[in-house]
Amino acid sequence: MRRPIIVVFFSLFLMAFQALAGERGALFKVSSGANALYLYGTVHAGRPDFYPLEPRIGAAMAAAPTLALEVDSTGDQAAMAATIFKHGMFPAGTPGLPGLPAERRARIEAGLRKQGIEPAMVAQLKPWMLVATLAMVEAGKLGYDPKLGVDAHLAGLAKSSGKTRITELESMEYQATLFNRMPVDDQWTMLEEALNDMESGRHAREARELFAAYEGADQAALDRIAKRLEEDNTVGGKFTREVLMNERNGPMADKIVSLVGRENNAVVAVGLLHLVGKEGVPELLRKRGVKVERVY
Template sequence: MRRPIIVVFLSLFLLAFQSVAAERGALFKVTDKGNTLYLYGTIHAGRADFYPLEPRIRAAMAAAPTLALEIDVARDPAATAAAFQQHGLFPAGSPGYAGLPPERRLRIETALKKQGIDPAAVAPMKPWMLLMMLAVADLTRLGYHPELGVDHHLAQLARGGKTRIAELESIQYQAALLGGLPMDEQWDLLEESLAHMASGRQLREARELFDAYERADQAALDRIARRMEADDSVGGKFLRRIVWDERNEPMADKVASLLARENNAVVAVGLLHLLGKKGLPELLRQRGAKVERVY
């Protein structure tokens, strides 16, 4: 009799441990006027051992009539390619890197070579596009891959069931927003980012964010939010303006609208959109919703 009891106890213990260990990111329950919505903070790259997701977000997905993502990258690959072509590459006839003052061009090209990148190979890319490529390379070094991103996984779950996928933004909007940054600012951002890559700061901060995501570490995420609020570097100001000022307000309006017309929807957006005083949870509270943190 004793052995079966021990086996059952150990099974329950391991099940409980696995459930707690599988909590990643941040999950909020949002309610207003009788409707409920789950707001989930994701990352856009991942590992195979992230899956399956923890039981509460899986249950929310199973009951969701709609999954709202920033964008559904798999919906229209041709539109994605066209947006990057239009907003991510220098137009024909543009001097691009050749138009930079010689000293600055040398600094940037030298920094690119230190990262193992041939400047000639990336010369058609605007600085913001190159920064995205560099960020993906950093994530790969840390062992995370875009094809295993959490939002991509959720979209696959939705397509495998009866859940509709909605977009809070569009790839055209995102690319136009970044491509429309003044070129001087884009060059400043590229040069600063290359310096942070050389010093190890960029990889260190990326690792900190992913570690906080993997542990659903509220204290660590709050520290990251405070650092973002106080960061007066070119990249810090850029991040606040693009993520919090330009994107979060219209995104919050769309989430509030979804909550008003549907029950049990799931909204999954990048974790940084949920942090700080201008994060989506706070913006939804300001719009009258009740927001509870699940983890």
């Protein structure tokens, strides 16, 4: 009798170890009445060894009638390019980078060249778009590929299943409009801050910290990142906290409440930073009266 018992306990231990070993990001179960969904925190760039995702996410995706993403990055590429052209570039005839005062222009151009970007090639990009480009450059230096982002991977799983529909909590137009409404001078300041942070190594350090927090499902690290965001009063820091996080989290929470109210077993995947802090989506969901349990 002893051998079967040992085998059973070993199997259970192995299953638990496999689940723990694959835990990444943050996972919550959200319940309302008889319905429940999984809320998963992702990163928008990844590595091949991120996949397959751990078994609970795999099982949730297999059962999900709906996958809700911030934006489906695997969707209409022509429409996305048109949105970026509309909101991320200065109109023809507008000087852009060449129109800056000489000293500021020289400072920014020198910073771009240090990051391997030729200023003439990006002269018509708006500063917020340059900041986004620099973030992708930094992720690439650290070994993370935007094409292997977790959101894109989940979208691929949904499409390959043939039975999980994809819905968007936002739109590319909405996200680009948020950036574009920032005063242009503030955008240039945010770009200068980003270039300074890249030169000092702070940008890489904080990006590495976020990816490590995702890879280890490290709640303590996420709490530290949330605290830093709350205290960052640079132009870029305030914009990230007040607009890119707090302003978007409320509408996201409303749509998640609506989704779990009408449908069972959906999966919602949003950027990991939307799930941290007192203004994060999990806390906002609790304030809206739904049950939120942290899985990891």
